[in-house]
Amino acid sequence: MSNAPRMAAISTIASRPAGEYPPTNVPGTEIYGEDVFNVNSMRDALPKSVYKKLIATVQSGEPLDPAIADDVATAIRQWAISRGASHYTHWFQPLTGGTAEKHDAFLEPDRNGDAILNFSGKNLIVGEPDASSFPSGGLRATFEARGYTAWDPTSPAFIKRGLNGATLCIPTAFCAYTGQALDQKTPLLRSIQALDKAVVRMMHVFGENGGKKPVITLGPEQEYFLIDKTFYLARPDLVQTGRTLFGAPPPKHQQLEDHYFGAIRPRILAFMSEVEEELWKLGIPAKTRHNEVAPAQFELAPMFEELNLAVDHNMLVMEVLRQTAERHSLVCLLHEKPFAGINGSGKHNNWSIAYGDINLLNPGTDPHQNAIFLTTLCAVIRAVDMHSDMLRVATAGAGNDHRLGANEAPPAVISIFLGEQLTDVIEQIEKGEVKSSRHGDMMRIGVDTLPLLPRDATDRNRTSPFAFTGNKFEFRAPGSSHSCAGPSVVLNTIVAESIDAMCDELEKFEAQDFNAQLQALLRKVISAHKRVIFNGDGYTAEWLKEAERRKLPNLPTTLDAIKPMLDQKNIDLFNKYGVLSPDEMKSRYEIFLEEYERKVRIEGELALTMARTMIYPVANRQINRLAGTVAGIKAAGIKAGLESSILAMEKIGELADRMCADSRALETALAESRPEKILAALRQLREGVDHLEKLVDDELWPLPKYREMLFIY
């Protein structure tokens, strides 16, 4: 029982040689995409006719011609082997929140006792990984537990490198024998299809007659923490739960705001450079890197891409962050709240819809485009207002519960930030008061009777969960460890429904009256749904009161937040758009609930063990020490120091007693299996332990302290 692990960690870190990771100095343009079977690799590797058919599938979403599968497989195999791959895997995203892979060697024995390298069209297109241990929420009975993976040709195959080998990864969807989705990708692809269809319908009303395919775009900003591996290994809570269950906040944390956008330390920069190099090889357009608000917190943002690809890429970003950290003796923490009292990590989902060259959420330069912009904007406002409960579902989770509503992350109430100028425009439309003259940098928007739109109407607001940021919406509530698929599935589906509902009316308008009727429709939508718009500070208690007055749902914990998945209106909506069947939706509810309960239980059990086996003995040691001091003072027959030592002993004794009582309460809560009770008991236990940390001799404290983990690296 001592501080030896902490001191050993600090001296290990201090003695690490500088410049351990020399830069490779390879220009990004030379390595970009080299480990991806991208359009160029396809063109080089495939006969022209096969290439054309494959491109039609990849770029225009046409069904894959099964006749070309063998040719494509051969080309991919040759390409992968030339890049050093010995194995292949169907890479998929089960409902565990991570990614999954099961490797097979290309190698197969032939009849003569030698071996050949083989990979057929069938190997490419379907896999039967069995994979019966993944969560299915009751969709698979064990006797027919087999799961299937199916090639997603719209996300290119890539190569993943290990220390002494490489594996060809084929992005796939994962479903049950019955075709029911068991993964993140399947509903994502379905929701993209649903929104595409609605957008085509809307654009038809605005005179666009086909040929172009909508593209939904996503740019996910990823926040993360880095701490030294030696500290991590001395914290069982980080190892087992991803967050610290104990730990007193240090005197200095983020209040000086000296970390945010600060100069990046050389060791971290070396890490970031290597991460970028790995990502660029995978064709992932990592663009921005910086220090975040909390000490030891950082952010990586890529350029936005087509949604399905961006979701796959973000899964890879998280993996590359973790693995590269390991090579640098660091650990990347993707948990939403690894350190209590200090900013947590989110994932900002920047989302928009493009049609041909136009971004539908860009207030454009000509009147026609601005009418399209306002219609799309109103469709999103309507969707978020009507279905904010489902957006909240998409941000739920044991980790994110500690972040949403804490004073640095958006609240659990979903509202939209539009910015003052755009809100002004919306209000004008609602009132029917319209400015018609054109001046300065105002622009006309479509219809004579609609007001002018200011250019660059992007003010900044960091407290909104769902902010319009100039030419896209930024959904900031999702957690740093979440897949972007969940939030995107919801957003796509509810916006598709909204666009359809508006099209039902738009399509009835008479050509000569279109402008006036459009304005009336926008006005109606705004009046009905403007309660969801809030431009103020989302962190205040007043907003929560105001939100209640507006009847916006506020569901702070996962247990409540996921319940809307069982509401008939939501089941019907996701079923109608073919995104999730009623069974799939219910199974997902079961899976989320079970995952939440399991995570909370693990935290409770670990906290109990740590309190009893690591902290309580320290308290006793401290009492013994003080008892020795008291006896010594008494033996010397003096008074000085006696009272203070006795008081200190009493204080520690009280905290030790409290810890025993709190531990018993936690034990009871665990026995009852009630997550709310477990979390409350854990908080109670933590309070006493954190107090103890501040009183016990530093040389007795075994767990690395916040001031060490967050500042020494």
Ligand code: ADP
């Ligand atoms: P911030 O000020 O929040 O950092 P940025 O303009 O730097 O905002 O962009 C953040 C993210 O938004 C980037 O990943 C960027 O590629 C993405 N983004 C920009 N335009 C779009 C768009 N039209 N659709 C989706 N994402 C976009």
Ligand code: MG
């Ligand atoms: Mg942002």
